[in-house]
Structure formats: structure tokens, C-alpha cells
Amino acid sequence: MSIEFSKPLTATETPIPGVVLFDLPVHGDNRGWFKENWQREKMLALGLPDFKPVQNNVSFNEKAGTTRGIHAEPWDKFISIASGKIFGAWVDLRMGPTFGRVFTTTLDPSQAIFIPRGVGNAFQTLEDDTSYTYLVNDHWSEDAQGRYTFLNLADETVAINWPIPLSCAELSDKDKLHPRLDDVAAMAPKKTLVLGANGQLGRALREVFKDDHSIEFCGRAEFDLNSAESYTSRIWSNYTAIINAAAYTAVDDAESKEGRRIAWATNVSAVARLARISIRHDLTFVNISSDYVFDGEQKLHTEEESFSPLGVYGQTKAAGDALVSVVPKHYIVRTSWVIGEGANFVRTMAVLAKRGIKPSVVNDQIGRLTFAEDIAAGIRHLIRTGAPYGTYNLTNAGTSESWAAVAAKVFQLVGEDGQGINGVSTEEYFRHKSAAPRPLNSTLDLGKITETGYSAVDSDVRMQNYLVPTD
Template identity: 75%
Template structure:
């Protein structure tokens, strides 16, 4: 066998998205040769996904012309040749616009190829005594085999140019009877699970993903973060993302003994279980944070500001953020003053305006509204664009306002007078009442998420739309 020695390690994209062909450095002398078949650090630097292989398999083929495949399996594979030479053929059998795309290449020991889940894999040996080896990131099981997708080696649509005609090749009886492409049911993508799907953000996420059948929604009845049993209720190998829209959000009630326990149970203990799950199953975890993780003493808050929560709710959100931050694949979307489908400040002010009520509204807390629809759309953008993992601030764009300013805007848009809204300090508003401390300055810097390609709408645009659609 002739092998080209001392190549540079390089990666080449192919006609199938996610399939990457590698040239491997092979070093040889009179004794034989040596190669680093899998070198995680160097290959990650070439943008190979960190697919975390758990099993190494070797297929030995005694005769040239042995042909195996086309099998699409529910895991990723890193394939190379240990001895001999193969003609490899790969067909995209995933659901989507590239279904049916074909890529072929001849591989010897100086090459390797990464094949993502759902791409059909086949090879034909071109030399006797060929050993074909592959790393996979899941353990084989009889149950997993039931999730394979197959394509006939002789499919006319794929039209694979086998060097040795299939009539002269060595095939298994099973491979001879696999379906043609027109009969293949594409392998569905791994699922995304949305938790807290019946809350304000959950409803917005339902709308954002209403046409995506790979997204599953679970309210508290279907998946309770406080329940250990819920975490054992699913086969997590079938998921790749969890969006956590569930949280304990009763800011004032969290200051009570019962509320404190409930807030810590949901916002910290439940989130910790999610984080452990994400690490164990290599999931992307999306988590929603709050401006309450800060004490509100700075005019503008950046993503890397140190936590300084004032009350129990903020403390639990900060602790949850810290837990999620250790998950390798995570997005934390930090929002302020969330407005969604349900009872909220904007809707309340609109009802007061319609009723002729003249409210006193706090004027020393400042920030910007964040609409649930924008949180949902930003989450989808981060996931779809594969933005850099980490924390992203999000709110509507525009000038910093007080709650009294926003109330006056609502009154004006509702046809009442801005002057119907009077101002009151936070201390006076809550005088004599049990209430959690609140950050006075909640404006979030938006440069990071804007740089990532998501442009938050202007606050006035969203406010007008919210009042137009409110019942």
C-alpha cells in the first residue's frame, strides 16, 4: 500500500453539510508507519464538533470488493482506514433540503472523515485485508439499531459510481434489499424540549417554533423541574437541546419562608439537575436570566458584571446562572422587565386608562421592557446561527425609561392623557407592605447580542404592537 507521508493536518468541507474530510499526517520509515488517527485538540481547532466518542469499532474485510452500507445511524462517526484502501460513499438521509446529497472519496490510511448523525455511510474495499475503523459517540444497542435509516447500494437516484460493479462485489443479503431513495423515510433531527411551555415565554416559544415538528413543549404537568422522576422520563439520546423557560418568578413571595424554599428548589436545585443532564448527554442548555442578579447601582449592566442580587429571587437566579455557566454548550439570555401573553404591566396600565383610573407609578426604577416574543426569537436566532456559547443581554432597544414613563406611553397610546399618570418613589409605593428589594437601574447593554446578529426591536414599536393585539 502506498501512503503519502507527512501531510499537514487539514480539513475540507464536502457537498453534504457537516461531513468533513481530513488529511492526516502519517509518519513512516523502514519499520512501517504511525499516525495520530484521532487528536481531539488539533481537530477541534479545525472546527470538528467535539462529538465525544465513546466506542471504537473496527471492520476487517478479507477481500477487495467487499461492500457495506448504506446505513444512516443515530450517532456521529469519525471514520478512517487502518490498513488498505476504500471507496467511500455517503448520502444525506436526514430530513431537510439536502436529503439525497451524495459525496464520494477514496480513502487510505492518510485520510479520515467525520459523518454526522443521519448521513448514510457505505464503503467498498479496493484492496485485500482492509481494516476500516470508526469512533462513535453512542453505544450500540438493539434499540438504537431500530432507529437506523437504510438506502439501497444500487439506488438509481444516488447513482454511486462503485469502482467494482455491485454484481461482482461481496454484499450482505440485507444490503441487497434496502429501499430506494423514494421509499426512504428521512431520519428526523434530534428533539428540542421546551420547559415551562405554558408561561409567558413558553407561549412565545410555542409561536416561534409552531412549524418545527422537532420541538416538543412541556408544561409543569408534563415536566416538573422540582421532580426528580421527570428527569428519568425521557430517552435523552433523542434530544440535543433543552430550553428552560420554567422558573419561580414571584419576587415578593420569595421573601417568605415558603417562597424562599420554593424559589431555591425551582431556580437552583431544578436548574442544577438540568445542567447535570446537559453535561451527561452533551445537550445545549438555554436558560433565561434576569436583571435581578444585579443590585442596580450601575447605569448599564454588561454580561460579565459580577453578581450582586438584593433579594431572594435575584439570589436564586444568580445561583442558577452560575450553575448553567459550567455546561459546555449553554446560552443564558438575560432579560429585564418581561412583558408577554398574560397579566403584565402594559396590559394593566391599558385597562386603567380605559377605566379612567389615574395611577401613581414608580419613577425611580429605570430600564427597558423586554417582550417575550423577542426572547423567543433571540433564542431561536442563537441556536440556528450557532452563535458563540455564553450569556447574552436582551431587552427592547431605545432610551432608558422609568415605569412611570412607560405607563404614560401606554396611556397616550390608549387614547388617554399622559398627565393621568403621576409619579411615586419605590420607597413610598411599598410603604407598609412586604416587598422584595428591587434594583433601581436595570438597563442592559445590547452590543453582544447585536453583534451576534439579533437586532432587538425598538421599545415603542413593540409597545404599540402589544397594545394593538391586547384584548
């Protein structure tokens, strides 16, 4: 066998999306040859996904003409040849417009190829004593075989031109029985799991992702954050991301003995479990943070500000942020003053306005509203654009103002006089009441997420649409 020595490391895209062919530098002398078969840093620089292999497999094939496949496995593979030579054939068996697309080439020890999950893999040895090696990023198990997708080597539609006719080749009985392309069930894409899908943000996420069939929505009945079984009943390698829209948000109740226990269980212990799963299975983890992680002493909060929570709720959210921050692929979406479907401040003020009630409203807490639909849109933007991982402030745009000023605008939008709103201090409002401390300044700096191309909608515009919807 003749091997071309000292080729530069190069990567070449193929007709199948995600399938990348590599030329590998092989160094030889009178003793034989040496190559860097897998070099993570150099290959990432060429655009190979950081697919984090966990298992190395070797297939030894004694005779030329040995033919194996076509198997689409539920993990990614990096394939190379240790000795000999093969004819490789790959067929896209993933759902989508490239289903059935074929790529073939010969491989010797100076080449390698990356095959993403769901692309059918097959090869035929062209020399005796061929060793075929592959790295995979999930552990093989008996259960995993049930998640394979197969295609018959002799399928007439893809019409692979095998160098050695299949009638003369060595095949397994199982491979001979695989279905034709018309009968193949395409491999579905990995899913994104949305937790807390029945809450205010969860419902907004349902709407923003309504046309994406790879999203799995779970309320408490389908995934209870405080039940150990929820974390063990799924095959996490079938997922690519978790969006955690579930949280304990009863700010005042969190100060009680029972509320404190539930807040820490939901906002910290459950988040720790999700973080461990995300790290182990290389998932993107999206978690929602709050302005309550700050004491409100700063008039404008950036993502880099140190935690300084005043109450139990803020403490649990800060602890959750710290846990999520160690996940390599994470988005912490920090928001404030959330308005969504169901009971909320804007809706309450609108009802009071219609009833002719002039309420007392706090006038020394300053911030911006955030409508749940815009949080959902921001999350979708971060994921789909592949924005750099990290923490992002996300609220509506516009002028920072007090709750009392927001209430006055609500009154005006529903046709009532907002002048009668009684503005009071936080101290006065909660006098003789059991309440958690609040940050007085909750305005979040939007510069970082704006740099990713996201444009926040003005809160006045969103409130107008919320209270006075148009067809």
C-alpha cells in the same frame, strides 16, 4: 499496498453537506509507518466539528469484496483505515434538499472522513485483511439500532458503482433486505426542546419558531421540571438544544417559607439537572436570567457585573446563572421588566385608564421594558447565528424610565390623561405590605448582543404596537 507518506493534513468538503474528507500525514521508514489518526486540536482548526467521540470501533474484514451498509446511524462518525484499502460510499438520508445525494471515494490509511448523523455509510474492501476503524460520539446500545436509517446497497436511484459487483461480493442477509430509496424514512433533524412553552415567553417562542418543525414545545404537563421522570424519559441524543423558558417568578411569594422552597427547586435544582444533561450530551443550553441578580446600585449593568441579589428570587436566579455558566455551550439571556401575553403591567395600566382610575405607581425604579416577542427573537438570533456562547443582556431599546413614566405613556396611548398618575417611592408603595426588595436601577447594557448583529426594537414602538395594533 502503497501509501503516500508525509502529506500535509488537509480537509476537503464533499457534495454532501457536513461530510469532510481528510488527508492524514503518514510517516514511514524501513520498520513501517505511523500516523496521527485523530488529532482534535489540528482538525478543529481545519473546521471539523468538535464532535466529542466516546467510543472507538474496529471492523476487521478478512477478504476483499466484503461489503457493509448502507447504514445511517443516529450519531456522528470519524472513519479511517488501519490496514488495507476500501471503496467508501455515502448517501445523505437526512430530511432536506440533499436527501439521496451520493459521494464515493477510496480510502487507505493516509485518509479519513467525517460522516455526520443521518448520512448513510457503506464500504467495500479492496484488499484482504482490511481493518476499518471509526470513532462515534454516542454509545452503541440495542435501543440505538431502532433509530438507524437503512438503504439497500443495490438501490437503483443512487446507483453506486461498486468496484466488485454485489453479486460477487460478501454481504450479510440483513443488508440485502434493506429498502430502496423511495421507501426510506428520512432521518429527522435533532430537536430543540422548549420548556415552559405555555408561559409568556413560551408562547412568544411558539410564535417565533412556528415554521420550524424541529422545535418540541413542552408545558408543565409534558415536562415537569420538578419531576425526576421528566429527565429520564427522553433520548437526549436526539436533541441539540434546550431552551428553558420555565421559572418561578413570584418575586414576593418567594420570600415565604413555601415560596422559597419552590423557587430554589425550580430556578436552581431543576436548572442543575438540565445543565448536567446538557454537558453530558453536548447540548446548547439557553436559560433566562433577570435584573434581580443585581442590587441596582449601578446605573447600567453589564454582563460582567458580579451578582448582588437583594431577595430570594434574585438569589435563585443568580445561582441558576452560575450553574449554567459551566455548560460549554450556553446562552444566559438576562432581561428585565417582561411584558407578554396574559396579565402584565402594561395591560393592567390600560385597563385602569379605561376605568378612569388614577393609580399610584413607583417612580424610583428605573429600567427598560422587554416584550416577550423580542426575547424570543433574540434567542433565535443567538442560536441561528452561532453567536459566541456566554451571557447576553436583552431588553428593548430606548430611554430608561420609571414604572410611573411607563404608566403615563400607557394612559396616553389609550387616549386618557396620564398626568394623574401618582408617582410614589418604592418604600412608600410597599409600606405595610409584605414584599421582596427590588433593585432601583435595572437598565441593562445592550452593547454585547448588539455586536452580534441583533438590533433591539425601541420599547415605545413595541408598546404602541401592543396597545394600538394595526392590520
